[in-house]
Amino acid sequence: MGESGRSGPDESDHRLGMGPVSFGGPRFVNLATGLWPELLSRFISGLSPAESRINALGPSLVSEVREPTHSFHVGIVFPSEGGLVGLIGGYCVLDEVEIHTFFLHPDWRNRGVGSDMLRRFLSGCQLSGISAVHLEVRSRSPARDLYIRQGFSQSGLRKGYYGPEWSLDGQSDDAVVMVYTTGKLISPPDPGQKLMEYLTGGRL
Numbered sequence: 001m002g003e004s005g006r007s008g009p010d011e012s013d014h015r016l017g018m019g020p021v022s023f024g025g026p027r028f029v030n031l032a033t034g035l036w037p038e039l040l041s042r043f044i045s046g047l048s049p050a051e052s053r054i055n056a057l058g059p060s061l062v063s064e065v066r067e068p069t070h071s072f073h074v075g076i077v078f079p080s081e082g083g084l085v086g087l088i089g090g091y092c093v094l095d096e097v098e099i100h101t102f103f104l105h106p107d108w109r110n111r112g113v114g115s116d117m118l119r120r121f122l123s124g125c126q127l128s129g130i131s132a133v134h135l136e137v138r139s140r141s142p143a144r145d146l147y148i149r150q151g152f153s154q155s156g157l158r159k160g161y162y163g164p165e166w167s168l169d170g171q172s173d174d175a176v177v178m179v180y181t182t183g184k185l186i187s188p189p190d191p192g193q194k195l196m197e198y199l200t201g202g203r204l
């Protein structure tokens, strides 16, 4: 069994028979709808315990997805592969978004999928009137470079924020707080709802 922990007969159940198969590329789905919470739960159970732990992917996330309180969660789906390969989630309050989860299954990393979907996510924010997108990232994470390439800049530093239990190498780390500003100064009503419509409506 590899780092991802995917093995045995259930390893790819979450990818089977779900979603349309007519388009090959990745797209977003609203994880709060239909069977997606259940499929998210299966997706998480196919991950290694370490991946789940350090990325805070567990039952409480599934509960939040089922009954969101200001939160949004969009799944990253490869219809040609039949299902969920990752997700972006967080909170939308007024015209600001805070990303808490940006995760791709280990089998799908380093192929440009994350960059592509984050770019689309940020376009959706821009189009729906979100003014700023915030996130925090471990100072030593390679994802930090990805965010910088996409236009995020550092807005703060939380020293020692991540304890050893939040890393694969058992070392604590600082959290770098980053912000992406869209340039939108006047937001329409309910930009969070509009964002979900843009992301899941196939317009990006």
Ligand SMILES: CC(C)(COP(=O)(O)OP(=O)(O)OC[C@H]1O[C@@H](n2cnc3c(N)ncnc32)[C@H](O)[C@@H]1OP(=O)(O)O)[C@@H](O)C(=O)NCCC(=O)NCCS
Pocket: 055, 102, 103, 104, 105, 108, 109, 110, 111, 112, 113, 114, 115, 116, 136, 137, 138, 141, 142, 143, 144, 145, 146
């Ligand atoms: C972060 C993540 C969603 C990026 O998606 P991706 O499809 O792997 O990224 P891309 O292939 O588009 O781009 C690769 C870039 O991502 C970064 N990256 C590569 N492997 C990574 C990893 N295991 N974890 C985080 N970032 C990684 C690197 O900066 C890489 O840049 P490079 O092209 O100069 O090598 C994905 O790697 C992942 O799920 N990582 C684990 C969870 C995580 O760290 N999430 C971010 C929390 S703030």
